[in-house]
Amino acid sequence: MARIRTVKPELFRHEELHQAEVETGLPLRLSFIGLFTCCDREGRFEWRPQRLKLDILPYDEVDIRDVLIALSDYRFIEHYEVDGKSYGHIPSFLNHQVINQREAQSKIPEPPECTETHVHAHAKQGGAYQYRGVNIAPALAETIFARDGRKCCRCPATEDLTIDHIFPRSLGGTHAPANLRVMCRPCNSGRPVSGQALIDDLASDGYTLDDMQRTCMHVQAHGEVEGNMEGEGKGKEVKDSRPASHPDQPAKASGHGEAVQDVFSYWCQVMGKNSLTKLTKDRKAKIEARLKEGYNVDHIKQAIDGCASSPHHMGQNDAGTVYDDLTLICRTGSKLEWFAKSVGSKQPVTKGGPETMDQFMERNRAQAERVMASGMLDDLPPERD
Numbered sequence: 001m002a003r004i005r006t007v008k009p010e011l012f013r014h015e016e017l018h019q020a021e022v023e024t025g026l027p028l029r030l031s032f033i034g035l036f037t038c039c040d041r042e043g044r045f046e047w048r049p050q051r052l053k054l055d056i057l058p059y060d061e062v063d064i065r066d067v068l069i070a071l072s073d074y075r076f077i078e079h080y081e082v083d084g085k086s087y088g089h090i091p092s093f094l095n096h097q098v099i100n101q102r103e104a105q106s107k108i109p110e111p112p113e114c115t116e117t118h119v120h121a122h123a124k125q126g127g128a129y130q131y132r133g134v135n136i137a138p139a140l141a142e143t144i145f146a147r148d149g150r151k152c153c154r155c156p157a158t159e160d161l162t163i164d165h166i167f168p169r170s171l172g173g174t175h176a177p178a179n180l181r182v183m184c185r186p187c188n189s190g191r192p193v194s195g196q197a198l199i200d201d202l203a204s205d206g207y208t209l210d211d212m213q214r215t216c217m218h219v220q221a222h223g224e225v226e227g228n229m230e231g232e233g234k235g236k237e238v239k240d241s242r243p244a245s246h247p248d249q250p251a252k253a254s255g256h257g258e259a260v261q262d263v264f265s266y267w268c269q270v271m272g273k274n275s276l277t278k279l280t281k282d283r284k285a286k287i288e289a290r291l292k293e294g295y296n297v298d299h300i301k302q303a304i305d306g307c308a309s310s311p312h313h314m315g316q317n318d319a320g321t322v323y324d325d326l327t328l329i330c331r332t333g334s335k336l337e338w339f340a341k342s343v344g345s346k347q348p349v350t351k352g353g354p355e356t357m358d359q360f361m362e363r364n365r366a367q368a369e370r371v372m373a374s375g376m377l378d379d380l381p382p383e384r385d
Helices: 009-013 015-024 028-038 049-056 064-073 138-147 185-189 195-204 209-215 257-271 281-293 297-308 333-341 357-374
Strands: 044-046 078-082 085-089 122-125 128-131 161-165 180-184
Touching (some): 138 180, 138 281, 161 185, 195 209, 281 333, 297 333
Antiparallel strands (some): 161 180
16 A cells, blocks of 8 residues: 655656666656555565555556566665565665654565675675675576566466475575575465475476486575575475576676677677777676676677667767776676666667657768767777678
8 A cells, every 4th residue: 555755856866776777767866756655664565566566656567566676676666575575675775764663563564784886795704704694686587587587387377476496595505596596475385395296296297316416516696605595495486497508697706707708799799889898897807797697608799799889878969978888787686787787678769759860960070970989989890891
């Protein structure tokens, strides 16, 4: 049930929220304000995208799941699970709301103490990060949903879906993509978590306990340290019986060097970079982070193509600035997916309608002048075929 909430004037000048909206192309500001009305007195809400869409953006042609994931990736909201049910939380909610004392107490469980904004929780130990949460990162969950066609692997259901661990967490199962599959809540809830019943359940899907090591080969997504995982329970969380050579399989946790260089070289070629452009630590870290999450080289290349096809990111904006850096394209999993979905979907436009040939030539002339002025044309790469 929607509630009356307060919006402070300062929110309309929130630079980070505005920048996030510019980078994603999603209505994040209006959605963030709309979420205030969906929260209970503690700033918590049920993570039910279809219902939230009706309450916040009923007339907008936008996937509310993309909006929620973006707000989570940019740390404006939290996404967490308790007993297999998904919830959201606005961490700053109580700093800005004056709650009527007659309002009912929250019936939504509070976020686990160890859970941070990215759903995953991390604790630093000895320079590394030890995995301490039991929830799946939103970007990884979206990858599994997309891979499995957003339908249950055991029945025709396409609603009330969860991400299931083939080998349960209680058995030592990991968040490796090969150990995850889409399953509706009824099918998921009916799965046993131990004993002979679990062995029989695994056999019905063609698995034995001997398959666990291969299926759960750890990709250390989001900084997990193999062998140091905490948390119990099966988790309401895709069976992936495809061979390891399948193109949708993630890169391994180590040995990303060749893949990173492949992505960097492709980006330089597509964006017309020269030899002064280097594979910096930030660029390398962002690429490796996405590979560890389960995205592969082709996914990232598609996102690069999507950025290159965006007039706004290629300089057709009020500031005349090009936003094409790899750190932007690979900033988060949802960001990567957003760029990948943009391939071929955008055409250059101006305030007066579609861009004419004269306008196109003028824009490219102006961009060439900016490049000339930067003094970076001494070593251009050869033209592409």
